């Protein structure tokens with residue numbers, strides 16, 4: 001394994017935090033905000049979080065060998081820690097900048113995407129366009145880090161700043177020149193992306209999500225807008241899906257920062273969608289691409305995938321890919337795993353899709369995309385995650401009832417909550433829905449209902465490989481549950 005780099009504390013803090021000469025000379029071998037991950041020679045950043053205040057763990061960090069502490073100006077340490085203490089107005093910002101100095105390399109052409117839905121899809125599409133244009137592309141987000149040599153699972157959409165900068169440095173060292181990353185609102189709000197050097201940033205859309213974390217929609221939008229207002233530099237490119245209600249507000253923020261605005265979609269001025277002709281699992285897009293007419297057969301279903309593909313193409317062009325090459329690459333796109341992915345067909349002639357819709361707008365778009373492929377009934381199986389925005393539960397119940405013919409409410413990741421209470425909140429807005437808590441059984445039941453021309457959408461968990469119940473992750477895959485149910489049906 002590669003040894004960690006070593007850096008003097010004075011170089012890490014740069015001019016941001018002045019240090020006495022003996023403190024500046026201390027050699028740091030790693031950074032972390034988690035006392036449990038401290039190794040000898042590390043700097044420990046004591047951050048105030050949602051659940052705990054990191055200063056509580058400072059003594060433990062020092063015991064494990066931390067040689068310096070970073071904390072807030074107003075943090076009170078219980079005792080003299082015996083190592084240099086660096087104080088910053090906002091230690092999360094300082095930590096991200098330290099991480100950017102400690103891990104200095106980044107892919108030259110780095111792009112990021114934010115929005116309520118579509119980030120993972122846009123990031124993986126951008127990576128595929130980079131690869132088609134002959135560059136080793138990578139993507140970082142909900143499905144982990146995907147590099148030319150393989151994929152690694154990651155638990156957060158936007159990794160913490162130390163992991164993010166370490167990953168970017170590693171990718172750059174291993175020859176990745178083009179990469180796309182997902183910027184979640186939590187990540188932006190918690191300064192996980194500060195210090196990344198972007199050539200372009202994309203915005204997909206804004207809908208309801210994370211109202212447990214953000215007090216208002218304005219606060220949620222403002223967190224997302226940090227990407228354009230603070231992280232994307234002046235003169236860089238903002239690629240905006242013009243078809244949503246927030247597009248103009250995003251464009252105004254970008255223009256105020258002298259960024260080049262490339263709008264895409266039916267109302268787009270850079271890449272305009274002239275027409276979209278959907279067929280079973282693909283769609284022909286006629287486009288005006290910076291004044292030139294182009295046509296491409298996108299091998300993905302759903303109007304929203306066309307929107308995502310155009311945002312990805314806009315980002316790729318901003319990163320230097322020729323427009324014609326970027327659009328041509330759309331003809332070979334593969335969807336992100338578990339995003340409106342067709343996973344099977346029953347002997348009776350029903351089709352089964354797995355989708356990651358776990359918020360109202362996403363569920364609405366996913367079911368709307370499946371309706372044209374449905375000659376019989378549209379059936380949906382879904383739930384809602386525990387310890388997350390509870391307000392979205394009835395909204396999802398309402399969407400499912402309106403869009404589907406048969407609604408089965410089941411468990412998603414209940415986490416610490418009572419799963420029956422989560423289901424009840426959904427069912428309150430889904431009259432006539434069937435309740436089957438056990439997700440495997442709900443999927444089996446739905447599969448057994450399928451007749452010729454029916455379509456089943458198993459929504460909410462997409463690529464996930466486990467179900468989180470009371471802190472324990474039980475192996476679970478919607479893909480496997482569907483395949484098993486189909487196989488059992490064949491055997492029966």
Ligand SMILES: CC(=O)N[C@H]1[C@@H](OP(=O)(O)OP(=O)(O)OC[C@H]2O[C@@H](n3ccc(=O)[nH]c3=O)[C@H](O)[C@@H]2O)O[C@H](CO)[C@@H](O)[C@@H]1O[C@H](C)C(=O)N[C@@H](C)C(=O)N[C@H](CCC(=O)O)C(=O)O
Nearest residue numbers: 033034035047049050051052054057156157158160184186
């Ligand atoms: C609510 C939230 O975003 N929490 C994230 C945040 O934790 P926090 O700072 O609030 O942590 P805390 O538990 O209060 O602890 C405070 C500090 O004490 C430290 N600590 C804690 C315990 C200990 O023994 N020693 C120790 O040093 C913690 O490392 C932390 O620095 O910062 C941590 C480090 O970056 C994250 O791991 C953690 O993500 C939690 C696990 C999480 O579930 N986050 C989700 C909601 C999230 O971020 N999701 C977004 C969006 C998903 C989407 O696309 O919709 C994502 O980007 O994944």
Ligand SMILES: Nc1ncnc2c1ncn2[C@@H]1O[C@H](COP(=O)(O)OP(=O)(O)OP(=O)(O)O)[C@@H](O)[C@H]1O
Nearest residue numbers: 116117118119120121142304339356357362365366
């Ligand atoms: N542009 C879009 N507009 C509306 N819904 C979309 C769009 N793109 C994707 N979706 C829906 O959202 C689901 C998740 O898509 P994707 O993973 O690309 O988004 P995301 O923003 O990364 O989500 P998350 O924040 O959960 O990681 C899809 O399975 C689909 O149901």
Ligand SMILES: N[C@H](CCC[C@H](N)C(=O)O)C(=O)O
Nearest residue numbers: 358384385388412413460461
């Ligand atoms: N990144 C999202 C994923 C939610 C996935 C869904 N299956 C759930 O558990 O709610 C989150 O952590 O809120």
Ligand SMILES: [Mg+2]
Nearest residue numbers: 119120142157
């Ligand atoms: Mg994602």
